[in-house]
Amino acid sequence: MTVTSDIRKGLNGVVVDYTAISKVNPETNSLLYRGYPVQELAAQCSFEEVAYLLWHGELPTPAERAAFEASERALRALSPAVQAVIDLTPTTAHPMDVVRTAVSLIGASDPDAENDTREANLAKSLRLFAQLPAIVAYDQRRRRGQELIAPRDDLDYSSNFLFMAFGEVPAPAVVDAFRVSMVLYAEHSFNASTFTARVITSTLSDLYSAVTGAIGALKGPLHGGANEAVMHIFNEIGDAAAAEGWLEGALTEKRKIMGFGHRVYKDGDSRVPTMKTALDTLIEHYDRPALLSLYTTLELAMTERKGILPNLDYPSGPAYHLMGFDTAAFTPLFVAARITGWTAHIMEQLESNALIRPLSAYNGPDERHLAAA
Numbered sequence: 001m002t003v004t005s006d007i008r009k010g011l012n013g014v015v016v017d018y019t020a021i022s023k024v025n026p027e028t029n030s031l032l033y034r035g036y037p038v039q040e041l042a043a044q045c046s047f048e049e050v051a052y053l054l055w056h057g058e059l060p061t062p063a064e065r066a067a068f069e070a071s072e073r074a075l076r077a078l079s080p081a082v083q084a085v086i087d088l089t090p091t092t093a094h095p096m097d098v099v100r101t102a103v104s105l106i107g108a109s110d111p112d113a114e115n116d117t118r119e120a121n122l123a124k125s126l127r128l129f130a131q132l133p134a135i136v137a138y139d140q141r142r143r144r145g146q147e148l149i150a151p152r153d154d155l156d157y158s159s160n161f162l163f164m165a166f167g168e169v170p171a172p173a174v175v176d177a178f179r180v181s182m183v184l185y186a187e188h189s190f191n192a193s194t195f196t197a198r199v200i201t202s203t204l205s206d207l208y209s210a211v212t213g214a215i216g217a218l219k220g221p222l223h224g225g226a227n228e229a230v231m232h233i234f235n236e237i238g239d240a241a242a243a244e245g246w247l248e249g250a251l252t253e254k255r256k257i258m259g260f261g262h263r264v265y266k267d268g269d270s271r272v273p274t275m276k277t278a279l280d281t282l283i284e285h286y287d288r289p290a291l292l293s294l295y296t297t298l299e300l301a302m303t304e305r306k307g308i309l310p311n312l313d314y315p316s317g318p319a320y321h322l323m324g325f326d327t328a329a330f331t332p333l334f335v336a337a338r339i340t341g342w343t344a345h346i347m348e349q350l351e352s353n354a355l356i357r358p359l360s361a362y363n364g365p366d367e368r369h370l371a372a373a
């Protein structure tokens with residue numbers, strides 16, 4: 001069969017299934033989670049409420065919220081085995097490899113791993129949601145020669161995450177910028193990592209395998225890895241005065257400028273204005289106007305030169321830098337947020353599953369035969 005006219009490289013523009021979890025609309029430049037504009041959720045909701053919304057389809061009532069928060073807080077601490085596997089992973093490994101390995105161990109240690117009822121998968125999703133902050137925070141600390149900090153159950157998700165990473169809860173403006181980033185990163189329909197999770201789920205493999213695969217897909221710089229790549233280019237450029245010249249050189253070399261462009265949005269990423277406001281707050285809080293100047297100059301030059309606008313990774317990278325995270329920890333922070341969307345999609349895929357198996361058009365050698373023996 002040759003169906004070359006149907007080939008859509010990268011599945012560009014192909015609609016592969018329905019989802020009720022989020023709607024990415026490039027025409028109106030909007031993003032809805034279960035019908036709610038992400039900007040409203042970022043302005044008014046905790047990350048815990050957004051996780052609940054993505055998994056259950058509705059925001060929690062006050063009683064549901066209290067019960068959900070209590071369950072999440074009770075699951076935060078790392079088991080000795082997970083701590084040991086993190087310690088065993090060389091610090092030469094990328095932190096995404098550590099996160100992937102830790103999640104894989106959590107799966108391998110779960111006696112209920114193969115149970116794919118919705119109830120069991122909700123329990124697994126909550127466990128990963130609750131444990132990822134400790135994994136990311138501890139990995140960063142041990143690379144800095146610091147001790148593990150145990151979670152606090154008197155703090156909300158965002159405050160506790162930052163406490164475990166840095167040993168103190170930063171100013172409310174910083175905690176809030178972090179919360180906003182988690183909400184914005186939580187979900188984005190059939191992006192590459194979520195689609196990976198759905199492909200793995202479609203074979204009736206388990207939730208942990210799907211999440212482990214999704215982490216691998218997110219690591220790449222064309223997807224989640226772009227947030228740390230943005231910081232690398234900022235370091236390479238140095239300051240605003242060098243930005244235009246740097247961009248000219250990079251485009252001449254046909255380099256992709258990290259943090260710009262998007263497969264779906266062509267007139268700007270709906271999440272960028274909200275994250276940019278959070279970044280502005282951080283720039284003011286930490287008094288770092290030179291970083292803002294570099295950010296703005298590169299954005300303007302890229303828009304003028306190529307007409308390509310920033311995606312969410314462009315403001316998130318410098319925001320995490322200002323909060324004090326190591327650059328290599330930025331994509332693991334994305335994992336901690338996107339675990340909500342991935343697991344919601346895994347459960348949705350299972351509810352109306354069909355094996356995901358596209359076709360290919362063969363363009364190798366014509367049929368040929370081995371010489372007779």
Ligand SMILES: CC(=O)SCCNC(=O)CCNC(=O)[C@H](O)C(C)(C)COP(=O)(O)OP(=O)(O)OC[C@H]1O[C@@H](n2cnc3c(N)ncnc32)[C@H](O)[C@@H]1OP(=O)(O)O
Nearest residue numbers: 221222223224226255256257258259260261262263311313
């Ligand atoms: C949270 C997220 O995952 S958001 C995405 C994060 N990724 C990045 O920031 C990496 C940089 N961006 C990119 O590589 C791309 O914009 C992608 C991969 C995100 C989207 O790519 P696609 O939809 O496949 O668009 P494609 O790569 O075909 O680009 C179309 C054209 O714009 C150019 N282009 C797109 N993005 C960029 C960029 N960041 N820098 C330079 N040129 C770019 C391409 O070179 C191509 O030009 P051409 O037609 O002359 O060959």
Ligand SMILES: O=C([O-])CC(=O)C(=O)O
Nearest residue numbers: 187188190191192263264
């Ligand atoms: O939707 C995409 O292709 C990438 C993206 O922005 C995300 O996953 O948040």
